[in-house]
Amino acid sequence: MQWREPLELLVGNRRFAALWISDLVATIGDRVHRVALAALVYELTGSMTVAGLAFLASGLPDLVLGPLAGVVVDRVDRRRVMIASDLARVVPVMLLPIAGEYWIGSLYVLLFLINAAAILHRPAKMAAIPAVVPQGQLTRANSLSSLAESLGDIGGYPLAGLVVGGLVALLGSDRGLVFAFAVAALGYVLSAAVLWPLRLPPQPHVEKRSTALVWRELVDGVNYLFRNVLLRTNTMLVALGAIAIGMAMPLLVGYAYGVSAQGEVAYSLLNFGIGVGSVAGALLTGVLNTRRLGTLVLSGLVLMGAGLAGLGVGPPLWVAVLLTGLTGFGNLLFLVPSVTIVQRITPASLMGRVFALRSTLLFTALIVANGIGGWLGDQLGADRAFLAIGSLLVVASLVAAAIPVTLLADRLDEWTLEPSG
Numbered sequence: 001m002q003w004r005e006p007l008e009l010l011v012g013n014r015r016f017a018a019l020w021i022s023d024l025v026a027t028i029g030d031r032v033h034r035v036a037l038a039a040l041v042y043e044l045t046g047s048m049t050v051a052g053l054a055f056l057a058s059g060l061p062d063l064v065l066g067p068l069a070g071v072v073v074d075r076v077d078r079r080r081v082m083i084a085s086d087l088a089r090v091v092p093v094m095l096l097p098i099a100g101e102y103w104i105g106s107l108y109v110l111l112f113l114i115n116a117a118a119i120l121h122r123p124a125k126m127a128a129i130p131a132v133v134p135q136g137q138l139t140r141a142n143s144l145s146s147l148a149e150s151l152g153d154i155g156g157y158p159l160a161g162l163v164v165g166g167l168v169a170l171l172g173s174d175r176g177l178v179f180a181f182a183v184a185a186l187g188y189v190l191s192a193a194v195l196w197p198l199r200l201p202p203q204p205h206v207e208k209r210s211t212a213l214v215w216r217e218l219v220d221g222v223n224y225l226f227r228n229v230l231l232r233t234n235t236m237l238v239a240l241g242a243i244a245i246g247m248a249m250p251l252l253v254g255y256a257y258g259v260s261a262q263g264e265v266a267y268s269l270l271n272f273g274i275g276v277g278s279v280a281g282a283l284l285t286g287v288l289n290t291r292r293l294g295t296l297v298l299s300g301l302v303l304m305g306a307g308l309a310g311l312g313v314g315p316p317l318w319v320a321v322l323l324t325g326l327t328g329f330g331n332l333l334f335l336v337p338s339v340t341i342v343q344r345i346t347p348a349s350l351m352g353r354v355f356a357l358r359s360t361l362l363f364t365a366l367i368v369a370n371g372i373g374g375w376l377g378d379q380l381g382a383d384r385a386f387l388a389i390g391s392l393l394v395v396a397s398l399v400a401a402a403i404p405v406t407l408l409a410d411r412l413d414e415w416t417l418e419p420s421g
Contacts (some may be wrong), residue, residue, distance in 0.1 A: 036180040041276060063084045078127060079350075097180075131348070142340050155168055224354060228345065235358055237338075243368075249370055277326055311382075314383045
């Protein structure tokens with residue numbers, strides 16, 4: 001695969017380009033939101049545990065509503081789902097700094113509402129990609145899709161550090177954060193505007209909309225996910241990465257505001273490192289277009305664990321940024337092949353449900369890990385917690401590599417994978 005081929009896909013496929021640009025714009029807004037949220041939470045409480053609970057509240061809708069999101073995505077026009085998801089987040093995001101001043105618990109409520117609106121967007125987007133991209137270009141398209149998020153990290157986090165830090169310095173903490181969250185909300189509005197002219201192939205019309213039918217469709221998705229040996233194995237592997245990422249999220253806040261003592265700048269730079277590494281990982285997987293998808297998944301997990309463990313030795317900030325870059329590189333190295341595996345072996349009629357169910361399982365692992373990671377950081381310190389988490393991820397990935405079914409995806413083209421117990 002030549003370097004020009006991803007660009008040709010992006011420029012030559014207008015429908016995929018709309019999905020890609022929408023993702024990029026929304027991601028930049030989301031990164032401003034995250035930096036402003038970290039500043040708000042740490043200013044109000046100074047606790048990694050509370051930061052972990054904030055991330056946990058953001059992820060709870062995936063546990064409570066995630067499975068039903070897949071049913072909606074498979075029934076309703078996916079373009080409308082994505083636009084509604086973007087616009088529904090605007091007001092709650094703008095209310096965060098105002099409500100947080102009066103009651104810290106309101107942050108958890110608003111974050112729950114924000115992610116309740118967001119959970120429809122990702123499965124709708126992932127299910128829409130195979131409808132606008134040929135099967136032979138799926139790995140390339142998924143790499144580009146991940147690249148949009150990574151470029152959003154690279155541009156979004158430095159921009160967020162400047163926006164949040166600049167507005168706080170100019171207007172004071174309270175008013176500055178209000179304006180920062182307004183900038184974040186603007187990203188969701190622009191994302192919806194990009195998606196507005198998009199047209200997707202029509203989905204099969206469903207006459208019946210009874211509760212029994214919805215439940216049966218949900219069960220069908222669950223059965224397919226857990227009875228297909230490759231899907232089941234890959235989901236378990238990706239869950240390892242989700243747990244590590246979930247525990248690391250509040251620790252990055254603690255590292256930025258505690259170990260490095262440079263606040264918003266340090267937090268933005270650490271996430272900037274993740275973004276740069278993610279771009280490199282997305283570009284590599286897109287250029288290789290490899291068939292050894294199982295090997296890539298395991299390699300990515302090992303590299304991500306090594307990056308997290310490196311943060312545990314208390315390096316200076318510039319080294320820590322390089323290590324978060326390694327973490328981001330590993331993250332994309334296992335994420336992109338995992339998405340391709342699901343798209344390759346899942347029927348189009350089940351795609352939304354399977355992605356939503358996987359998201360529910362993975363975000364359940366992630367949000368539980370958010371709380372544990374914050375607590376662990378307060379008990380051990382961010383550096384020691386990073387060392388323990390990264391080391392365990394490396395060991396678990398190497399153990400998994402010794403299990404034959406783990407590398408089944410390396411021979412995906414040779415198998416006709418029917419659901420099996």
